[in-house]
Amino acid sequence: MDSTTETRTEHSTISARGTSDYSNISVDTTNTTTFPTAEHIPVFNTFAEKRRWLLEEMAGAFRIFARKGYGVGLAGHISVRDPEHPDQFWLNPLGVHFGLLKVSDMVLVDHEGNVIGGSMKPVNKAGFQIHGAIHRARPDVIAACHTHSVHGKAYSTFGRPLEMLNQDVCSFYNDQAVHTEFGGIVLSLEEGSHIADALGDKRTIILQNHGLLTAGSSVGEAAFLFILMEQSCQVQLLADSSSQEKKIIPDHIAEYTYKADAYPEAMWAEFQTELQYETHMDPSYKN
Template identity: 45%
Template sequence: MTARSISLVPPTFGSPAEEREHRKERLAAALRLFASFGYEDGVAGHISTRDPEHQDSFWINPVGMPFALMRVSDLIRVDDRGEVVEGEHRTHEAPFSIHSAIYRARPGAQAVAHSHSVHGRALSSLGVPVEPYTQDACAFFGDQGYLDDYTGVVLDEAEGKRLAAALGEAKGVILRNHGLLTVGETVDAATWWFISMERSCQAQLLATAAGEPVRIDEENAARTRQQLGGEFVGWLNFQPLYHQMVHQQPDLLD
């Protein structure tokens, strides 16, 4: 695929099957991108998307499979009881508890991304939000949650509900002593918000280590969020990354 053939308009679909395949292709590519950016940490981390026809279930990466080797055919569909209903691999309690709780709390959310990225983990240990120190960080100004305690690995429905409540209606949440989680109306947006939030954490850590960063004032931070923080912008920023990944690693579509 050449740059000239890349559409910069979100697609429409003729059937649920067509949309399902599209979502799964984006999901497999997103997982490989996470691997390329160093966001994979053992078996921790997961990205999911609702099934477009069966909205009470979602597609997700199977536990233990390397992000860097993920293919469309490897993805599994998990129902609202945590059972694998499509696919040949396994899941476990943590991703189900997290993703199912968020989907129940956020009917409009169609994708969730979470991983133990280094800078997100580091910032989460400081008890502070992503501050509007840079233009890109303004996308999260007034649009991020914070789970202000740590009680161990999220393995049950109650913990999932606490996480979902901390997220609220925001696009991302910082989980104290844990890391980052983002949501979107598409896999594209959810993945981009995670990448952008992680990079904003990195910039903030570097800036505060070097000196006293200048904070963008609230009026301009809010204006910039309106310009850069919408779903379309999140979707759009993912497109070059997706097409680069498919060009370099076309086997992900298998």
């Protein structure tokens, strides 16, 4: 995962006859300018300020996930690497509904699974094994999201990546992995390591017969990638259920769209619109 801002063309030239023939489409990528975002990731002067910001976005992401129906019983977790102590990370407590989580509920754990700070509540063991392995393997990952969302679970049964069917799913072009060896509930370090190995250097992974997991250099990036991937699974399932022929976006256009729209700060900025609504509806997640 590269945190460097990608570029896009200021003027793109696309010409095609008909809506289903991509063979004569060309994209001018020679004149590049930085892709604009509505907001920029803030910079903080102290670890305490950055930690507070990370935890607010973490709690806000859970509230957003709750509104979207991603919560199922005790399943699902978001992890956030501590800015001051990168060998430690924050998790949600076990047994608290996504829609009730607040900053003060979050739990700090070390990479051995010991609860060492925050609310000191117990955490999901499977969540620790998955996220602990990812944070160990990927120093660039600040946050990771995993839930048992409906369409992610349904699509995961195929054990294959999403197809480039539309503009949104191009955000995963060459940036999605598939873990095809479901080993049951992740209660062992070995199984967590298998997931981390399958993720590799990608930001997203489909866990066969399990669901989705996304990772990012910010909470907003990881959370919006999850929202987008869940929606893309729904679209893929709908398209697959039709008898009509699908038109797949060609590689060069998918790659161009990925570079233009899916870089880390753009994903974070997309998440801010979701967080704005959540803050307007119920800002108690900040408590």
